[in-house]
Amino acid sequence: MFIKPLDKRIIAVTGHYGSGKTEFSVSLANLLAKEGDREYPRLALVDLDIANPYFRSRERKEELETLGIRVIGSAYDCEITAELPALSAAARGPLEDEGCRVIVDFGGNDAGALVLHQFRKYFQMDQHLMLAVVNASRAETRTIEGAMEHLAAIEYATGLPLDGLINNCHLLRETDADDVTRGHRFCEELGRKLALPVYCDCYPAPLVKAEDLHDIGPWAMPLGLYMRPSWLDKY
Amino acid sequence: MSEKVLMKGNEAYAEAAILAGCRYYFGYPITPQSEIPEYMSRELKKRGGTFFQAESELSSVNAAYGCAAAGGSVFVSSSSPGIALMQEGMSFLCSAEVPVTFLNVSRGGPGVGGIQPGQADYYQCTRGGGNGDYHMLCFAPSNIQEAVDIIYEAPLLADKYRNPVMILADGMMGQMMEPVVLPPQREQLQSEDIPKAKPWALSGTAKGHRNVIKSLLLKPDELEKHVEDIFKKYEAMERDEVRYEASGLEDADVVFVAFGTVARLVNESIELLAERGIKAGLIRPISLWPFPNKAFDAIDFAKTKKVISVELSMGQMLTDVKMAVNGRLPVGLISRTGGIVPTSIEVVEKTIAQLKEVR
Structure with missing residues (x-):
């Protein structure tokens, strides 16, 4: 396992857009699908992000489904491109199913996180973890104060306290191993202020080699750059 | 900062x-x-x-x-x-x-x-x-x-x-x-x-x-x-105030004209065309008005077969491209609309098809 043990059934992933929460959610789903889980024979990835109508990937959905992951939500579907604040009722299925491990990827800001309210009852049964992905290179979350303000806004909007942080300090394809270290220090300090553990340090596997990582925590999670079309980096 | x-x-x-x-x-x-x-x-x-x-x-x-x-x-x-x-x-x-x-x-x-x-x-x-x-x-x-x-x-x-x-x-x-x-x-x-x-x-x-x-x-x-x-x-x-970027115009088989994010997509298409032995250049207008007409004078008119405008429209910049080329070469269009962005491969395939028509 590349991440501090996840001892709860539902893993809710939040973070600013650009934090990399969708890349993290997809990579985590891949990891859990490959490892298998006796306690939870089924695995679902539920995307509840209504804040971003762009950058959706049906290809990802097909790939994930071949791994046996049930995928629900707009980020993986190209048909719905209107900005309707509507979510599929199918999202409730995995949340109700006690034999299903669920990764919930939700809104990029407090407004996006608000949608989680209708699913609140599933988050009041001590069966979930709320993890926030933090990118210390994002303009608005690159200071401790900025990140605290942002995380507080998400907690306020959802009414749910966070359980841990995920370091994903990155500058897309310009990321290097030092960025990961810088992000780790940042998240450690942020975690001390908020009394939250750091669940893992993410690094972009196509750009940074695991052996080049230094001065980070015990869990290092490789991420793909799945959601971004390659031509966007031809500038 | x-x-x-x-x-x-x-x-x-x-x-x-x-x-x-x-x-x-x-x-x-x-x-x-x-x-x-x-x-x-x-x-x-x-x-x-x-x-x-x-x-x-x-x-x-x-x-x-x-x-x-x-x-x-x-x-x-x-x-x-x-x-x-x-x-x-x-x-x-x-x-x-x-x-x-x-x-x-x-x-x-x-x-x-x-x-x-x-x-x-x-x-x-x-x-x-x-x-x-x-x-x-x-x-x-x-x-x-x-x-x-x-x-x-x-x-x-x-x-x-x-x-x-x-x-x-x-x-x-x-x-x-x-x-x-x-x-x-x-x-x-x-x-x-x-x-x-x-x-x-x-x-x-x-x-x-x-x-x-x-x-x-x-x-x-x-x-x-x-x-x-x-x-x-x-x-x-x-x-x-004319602004543009031009690259690869020397002995290009085809010259693309594209602006905004489409120019980036075309850059990937140019790499893919090179793998297929086709040399492509790019004129990227930064100022759309005034249009960079003078950029087109650097095209190798003896070697280049066609100028192709790549747009997320039915061909609007095409009007300006035609005026800038001013009859010196055939001008083509590769377009998608409705919010669809073409893939770089799609641009490559359409370019190859259009170049065949020229010959």
């Missing part, structure tokens, strides 16, 4: 406008640029400015007109159908010689269209939908850093020419993220400094003289002279 930060396009554009000294923002939310009014509503007041959302785009542009006529540093943003509603105001701003910076994060059309990226506002931004003889400088950046730099420079150009400036960024430019270096904060023009900085403005403080800003000139000879005068500015813009 010279540190590289990761920003979403729309946020970076709003921040760049504030750093450029924008003190007043006027707009109305519309996808795919709603993050701009959202950012401005949150940040501008903290930075000594005013955010104003009117009941419609028409009201917003006319409020901007009034504020800029009084000497305010004004930034306006919208997306395609919203920009359409503002066209009348732009004609008035040009006639009245009032500087305002506009940003159009464009989507698919016509009509309400869709919310995915489009470039079918090319005519709207370069020809204008308002009445009368007028032009606006129109720039089309192709990455977030370039857009930030242009937005930072735009108010200087608007003030220099006393004419509105349009920045055209397709929806992809608004929604994508990129590492960016933000420029330093330019000093905001305060009310007491307006009479000195903008002596033409209706600052309400004039002693001994009175400024008049109007677009109504009822006497035909006065109106003709006014139009001729503003056209002297347009001539200067055509001479001094």
Whole structure:
């Protein structure tokens, strides 16, 4: 396992857009699908992000489904491109199913996180973890104060306290191993202020080699750059 | 601040406008640029400015007109159908010689269209939908850093020419993220400094003289002279503000013309064509008006077989490309519309098919 043990059934992933929460959610789903889980024979990835109508990937959905992951939500579907604040009722299925491990990827800001309210009852049964992905290179979350303000806004909007942080300090394809270290220090300090553990340090596997990582925590999670079309980096 | 930060396009554009000294923002939310009014509503007041959302785009542009006529540093943003509603105001701003910076994060059309990226506002931004003889400088950046730099420079150009400036960024430019270096904060023009900085403005403080800003000139000879005068500015813009990038034109088999994010996609297509033994060049207009006609003179007309305009429209820039090529080569079009962005492979395949037709 590349991440501090996840001892709860539902893993809710939040973070600013650009934090990399969708890349993290997809990579985590891949990891859990490959490892298998006796306690939870089924695995679902539920995307509840209504804040971003762009950058959706049906290809990802097909790939994930071949791994046996049930995928629900707009980020993986190209048909719905209107900005309707509507979510599929199918999202409730995995949340109700006690034999299903669920990764919930939700809104990029407090407004996006608000949608989680209708699913609140599933988050009041001590069966979930709320993890926030933090990118210390994002303009608005690159200071401790900025990140605290942002995380507080998400907690306020959802009414749910966070359980841990995920370091994903990155500058897309310009990321290097030092960025990961810088992000780790940042998240450690942020975690001390908020009394939250750091669940893992993410690094972009196509750009940074695991052996080049230094001065980070015990869990290092490789991420793909799945959601971004390659031509966007031809500038 | 010279540190590289990761920003979403729309946020970076709003921040760049504030750093450029924008003190007043006027707009109305519309996808795919709603993050701009959202950012401005949150940040501008903290930075000594005013955010104003009117009941419609028409009201917003006319409020901007009034504020800029009084000497305010004004930034306006919208997306395609919203920009359409503002066209009348732009004609008035040009006639009245009032500087305002506009940003159009464009989507698919016509009509309400869709919310995915489009470039079918090319005519709207370069020809204008308002009445009368007028032009606006129109720039089309192709990455977030370039857009930030242009937005930072735009108010200087608007003030220099006393004419509105349009920045055209397709929806992809608004929604994508990129590492960016933000420029330093330019000093905001305060009310007491307006009479000195903008002596033409209706600052309400004039002693001994009175400024008049109007677009109504009822006497035909006065109106003709006014139009001729503003056209002297347009001539200067055509001479001094042409911007473009050209690459790989020497002995190219085919030359692409593309702007905005499409130019990036075409860059990938050019690499794929090279693997297939086809040499392709690219002319990337940055100023859409004035159009970089002179860039086309560097094409190797003895070797190159075709010029192809790649657009997220049914072929609007194509008109300007044909005029620039001026009959020296066949001109083709590769286009997708409706909010669909072609794949780089699709551009390669269509290019190969079009080159076969030439032979």
